Amino acid sequence: MHSKLYIPARSAAAPYTVDITPESAGWAESSLQVVDLGESGSVSRSTGDTEVMILPLAGGAQIECAGETFELAGRASVFHGPADMVYLGIGQDYTITGHGRIAICGARATRSFPNRRRAASEVPVELRGAGNCSRQVHNFGTATTFEADSLIACEVITPGGNWSSYPAHKHDENTEVETQLEEIYYFEIDDSPAGTPGFGYHRVYGTPERPIEVLEEVRSGDVVLVPHGYHGPSIAAPGHHMYYLNVMAGSGPDRAWLICDDPNHTWLRGSWEHQEVDPRLPFGTASREGA
Numbered sequence: 365m366h367s368k369l370y371i372p373a374r375s376a377a378a379p380y381t382v383d384i385t386p387e388s389a390g391w392a393e394s395s396l397q398v399v400d401l402g403e404s405g406s407v408s409r410s411t412g413d414t415e416v417m418i419l420p421l422a423g424g425a426q427i428e429c430a431g432e433t434f435e436l437a438g439r440a441s442v443f444h445g446p447a448d449m450v451y452l453g454i455g456q457d458y459t460i461t462g463h464g465r466i467a468i469c470g471a472r473a474t475r476s477f478p479n480r481r482r483a484a485s486e487v488p489v490e491l492r493g494a495g496n497c498s499r500q501v502h503n504f505g506t507a508t509t510f511e512a513d514s515l516i517a518c519e520v521i522t523p524g525g526n527w528s529s530y531p532a533h534k535h536d537e538n539t540e541v542e543t544q545l546e547e548i549y550y551f552e553i554d555d556s557p558a559g560t561p562g563f564g565y566h567r568v569y570g571t572p573e574r575p576i577e578v579l580e581e582v583r584s585g586d587v588v589l590v591p592h593g594y595h596g597p598s599i600a601a602p603g604h605h606m607y608y609l610n611v612m613a614g615s616g617p618d619r620a621w622l623i624c625d626d627p628n629h630t631w632l633r634g635s636w637e638h639q640e641v642d643p644r645l646p647f648g649t650a651s652r653e654g655a
Contacts, residue, residue, distance in 0.1 A: 367578045369568065369591070370589075372586055381400050381585055384397070392546070392615065393471050398466070399468065406462075411454050411470075415454055415471060415473040415514065418449065418467070420438060420464055423466065425463070428458060428459045428461070430458075430479060436462070442519065443605060443647050443648065446489060448483055448484050450480070451481075453473070469517040471516075473514045474513060482504060494641055495636065499526060517611050521645075523642050523644045524554070526599075527598070529566075532625070535623045538615070538616040543622040547611070547612045551564065551606065553606055562606075563582065564582050564600045565601075566599075568593050
C-alpha cells in the first residue's frame, strides 16, 4: 500500500499531470503544478496569494504577464542542463503558451517582488557529495541565489546507481540551526540505454516525537510530499539517472534552507574528502562548481 504522501504520475486532471496545492497537501505554503502543453498549447492562471517560479521540464514556452512577454528557451529534457526560469509575484494574471511539460513552483507570499527571467546560463550549478553520493544541483531559485518572499526551489540530478538527499536530513523546526520547510519532490527517471523505463526509491522517516514513515518506488512524474521528518536517501537504480525538482516554503520569519542531518549518518560527509566526484558529472551544459 502506498503512503498518502505519495502522489502517482498523471493523477491530476488534464492538461495538468501534477496539481498540488497547500489544501490538497494538507499544509500551509508549498505548491506545484506541471502542465503538459503537448505539441502546442496554452493555459491561463492567476498567482493570487502565491509567488511562482516557472520553468520548462521538456519543451519551451512564452509567459505573458502584466504587459510583458518572457521567453523560456526549450530544453530536450531535465537531463540536458539548467533551464530558463521566470519569477512572477503575487496578485497577477498570466498565460503560458508553448510546448512540452512546464513546471509551476509556488509558495504563499505576502510581499511582492518584481517579475523577472533568469536565463539558464545564469543558474548556479553545484556538484555536491562524492563517490556514489555525487549529484548535480541547479540552484535556480534557492534562498542564497535568487530573491523572493518565501519560495525556495532547485533541481537535483543523481547518476544511475548513486544515492542523493543523503545523509538524511530534516528541516521541520524554526531554530537557530534549522528552518521549518514543507517540501515537494517531483521525480523524472531516465530510460535505460535500451529504452526501458527507469525507477528509484525515496525514503522519509520521523522522530519518536513526530513519527512518519514513507518508502516509495518512484517513476517519472511521481511526487512525494515531505511535511516533516528526515528525508533521504533518494536512490537512482543502476542504469537510470534520477531527476527531482524540490519546492519548499515554510512558516519562519527568514527565507533560508537550514537543515539538520540524522546524527547516525552525518559522519558520511567526512568520507567525501577522500573520494572523487562521479566522473559522469556534470550533465548537460553545467560547469563544475561547489563540492
